[in-house]
Amino acid sequence: MTNRIAPRSGTAFTVKKGQKIKVIDPEGEQVSDIYCFNAIDIKEYLSSGRTLDYNESIEFGKGSVLYSNRSNEMLEIVADTVASHDFLLTPCSKETFRHFYPEETPVPGCHGNLVNAFHEYDIPEEYLNTTFNIFMNVDVAADGKISVLPPKSKAGDYTVFEAKMDLIVGLTACSAGESNNFTYKPIEYEII
């Protein structure tokens, strides 16, 4: 069954160890932020810093493993037609919108949408850290400068994550114009 995440929104769900989450960009050039918690202990959560450390890379694709703050494997990328993702930047919040898009009315952003989605699982806002930003195209120049570029994903492109433990997962359709080339499209996902 294919589930649809409406533009500028988010959802949360549980998966069992061994299940796969296929995240699809149905129209192309859209970003989806994913975050997860150990389903039986939410004090264990996805960690950008541990993952960058153990992968020894800021680039991710098939075979990359995403780790928890306790150094356990949480997700493994088992298929990927894009292999252009970001794990440096936090999801946009209302404050991020005020910073980067002062002319827009601030929206909750992926941060606010994930916070709302995780409320169902009694996960407090402060437990949400840097998300893995699927299809987000972030360039780091030789001088360290970070640039957010249009996603490389085309219509129908996907990334498949295998759960390495029972997880509570949050997933969004990106709200920030710069990240999705100002297209604000939906995201689709399947639990396999």
Added chain:
Amino acid sequence: MTNRIAPRSGTAFTVKKGQKIKVIDPEGEQVSDIYCFNAIDIKEYLSSGRTLDYNESIEFGKGSVLYSNRSNEMLEIVADTVASHDFLLTPCSKETFRHFYPEETPVPGCHGNLVNAFHEYDIPEEYLNTTFNIFMNVDVAADGKISVLPPKSKAGDYTVFEAKMDLIVGLTACSAGESNNFTYKPIEYEII
């Protein structure tokens, strides 16, 4: 007054808004991990992802501002004789030592030392995220590969942080050989 952090250890203390923390590498080639919380609400903490986002860079030096998960300014670098720091990687824990140094007996690392130091302020372990790693020399190659290189700091080099709010601060002398060129030296700091 100059305070000394013994090799492979850590401490925590409070500072008021406007006070400055001078972190000194007394012998050179040592790394110090810093982390902080809003002193009146520990649910607000230093955020790598927000800081990378707002600085639009993975490089930091004089003038760089370090932000909280709530997008508020926490620390500003107001003097810096090194300008080579890292804000990508999490502090080493026992599990990190098992991963990178399987031949060594695992030590608490900067993660464990910060967790212990923050206990005094009733801050739970899961609130500790990616630290700002002062003097840590991390190279990101064009292909995204991360390399940890010997620090560029020489004896007496320092970085000064100004507190932008009242803070609980944790600070360490690095325990991980690869980060400090296998020298395991002390760190000094002054509250100005």
